[in-house]
Amino acid sequence: MHHLPDESVETNETVLNKHTTLLLAPYRTNRPDIFNHFQRYTAGWNLTNYHYLSSVISSAVPLIVAALAWLIIFGVCLQLICFCYCCCPSSTPPPPHAYSKCAYVSSFIFLFLFTIAAIGGCLILYSGQGKLHESTSQTLHFLVNQAHLTALNLREVSDYFDTTKQVGLAADLSFLPPDFGDQIDHVKTKLTSASLLLSNKTDHNSHNIQQGLDTMRLALIIVSAVMLSVTFSGFCVAMDEWVQHPTAHTALDEILPCVDNSTAQQTLLGSKVVIGQIVDAIDVFISDGLNQDLPLLEFNQSGPAIPLVCNPFQSCNKLQQVTLQDANAVWKNYTCKASSRGRCVSVGRMTPTVYTQLGALVNVTYGLYHYGPFLSDLVDCTFVRETFSAITHNYCPSLSLFTKWIYFGLLVVSVAVMFSLILWIIYHTHHRHRRYTKTMRYIVR
Structure with missing residues (x-):
């Protein structure tokens, strides 16, 4: 007579997989953490690890510091120039050679071009962040839908077990084993538990991730795109490495967990x-x-x-x-x-x-x-491997592309605004000299 397997009996591979932890993208995520005494982070991709997040922030700190230094220095200089021009006007007339028609026209043309570039950079930045948010949301929805589909199939299997029990007992086949119903109830209980665990864990993490995406969208204009590039590239590499080692415990289990191997x-x-x-x-x-x-x-x-x-x-x-x-x-x-x-x-x-x-x-x-x-797919975690493979091949390219859009947009905006301010000072200076020169010519006449 057939009997259900004893859950206490596990293969050596099952025991090994339960205690195996795989570091995801260890080389890509190996970077110094300024918040941890500049020690290098070596624990792999893991959004739940505080030191991973601080190492991502650390990768953008040099550029942020440089941007702040430029902003402070240039801002102070600009304020001093404006203060001197407005509050301390010079009574000494500019020298005759101070006005250059070529410099005046060139500064105006370049000022116009850099202004257009700044506007274009803003459009690229706005479009990029919108497409990035849409792409990340689609990726998240795809992942959640896969988890819900698996949980639904688990519940359907559980229902089939239940229906089989009811029909089998109703048929009154005396040749069925006496513990037929109890055996089915045992498996059905484990299936229901696995289905609820998968749905609840995925829903909880997807809610947290969606909140993070919405917050990122609002703060994108003031946060360096380097952080986004580092995070998304690490995530895609992590999924690709998990696909090659699907049975090991990794940080991705917090996003889309495999069904317990013994239950499967x-x-x-x-x-x-x-x-x-x-x-x-x-x-x-x-x-x-x-x-x-x-x-x-x-x-x-x-x-x-x-x-x-x-x-x-x-x-x-x-x-x-x-x-x-x-x-x-x-x-x-x-x-x-x-x-x-x-x-x-x-x-x-x-x-x-x-x-x-x-x-x-x-x-x-x-x-x-x-x-x-x-x-069978549940036993070797095929459904999670297929999900992450689909994300790696279908969603990661767009995530990488739109992250580059944002990076390029921020770069264009920052450079264009900086040169626009410089050219505005040059243009205004030559405009003042040009007006003074015209006035002197009129007086001479």
Whole structure:
């Protein structure tokens, strides 16, 4: 008799995988952390690690410091110039050669061009941050949808177990083991727990990530794009490395966790055991009951013997057995017309009532077998590997592209604004000299 596997028995590979921790993108994330006495961060990609986040911020600190220094120095100089020009006007006329028509026109042209460049940089920055936010949100929604789809399949498998139990017990097949219902309840409980854990953990982390994306969108104008580039590139490399080592424990488990390996293995093996038990019980019921003229099952059956059901996990005899998928259609030819007392009044080996009961049992058994590949994917975490592979190939390129847009937009805006301010001072100075020169010429005339 088949029995469900003992959850206390684990393979060496399972035990090894439970205690294996893989560092994701260790080389890309190896950088000094100024908030940790300039020690290099070596723990790999991990959004939940404080030192990882501080190392990301540290990568942008030099540029931020340089930008602040430039802003302070240039701002102070600009204020001094404006103060001297407005509050301390010079009574000394500018020298005759102070005005240059070429410099005046050139400064005006370059001022116009850099102003246009600043406007263009702002448009690139605005468009880039919008597309980046849209792309990251789509990535997050794809990930959450995959988790919800897996959780939904887990619940459907659990429902199939429950339906199989109800139909099996309702069919009153005495050949089923006495603990048939208890075995199914045990697997069903673990499935329900795994489904809730997957859904709750993914929803919780997706909510936190979405809040982070919204905050990032608001603060994007004042935060260096280097941080975004470092973070997203590290995330994509981390997913690519996880795909190569899917069974190891990593920081990505906090985003999309694998289903517990023992639960997945128990469910897969349990489904095979339940299917085997039902197929064996149906075959015994048919061969020793319906195909025989036993007094307990006597309802005037006659005609050729009913073919048995083939266990989908074993080799089949096509001449004497039928598959779960074809059983209902084949057995319909062996059904007789029954009287009000439940006895056959035509040729056939089973009454419509028996046919309905066996057909329902075969249908739920086939449904349970249909989820076999899905359960196999849970054992080796294939669904998470496929999800991260899809993100790596379909979403990471756009994340990288739009991050570069933001970086380029910030660079263009900062350079254009800086030169625009300088050229504005030059242009205004030459404009004042030009006006003074025209005034002197008019006086001379």
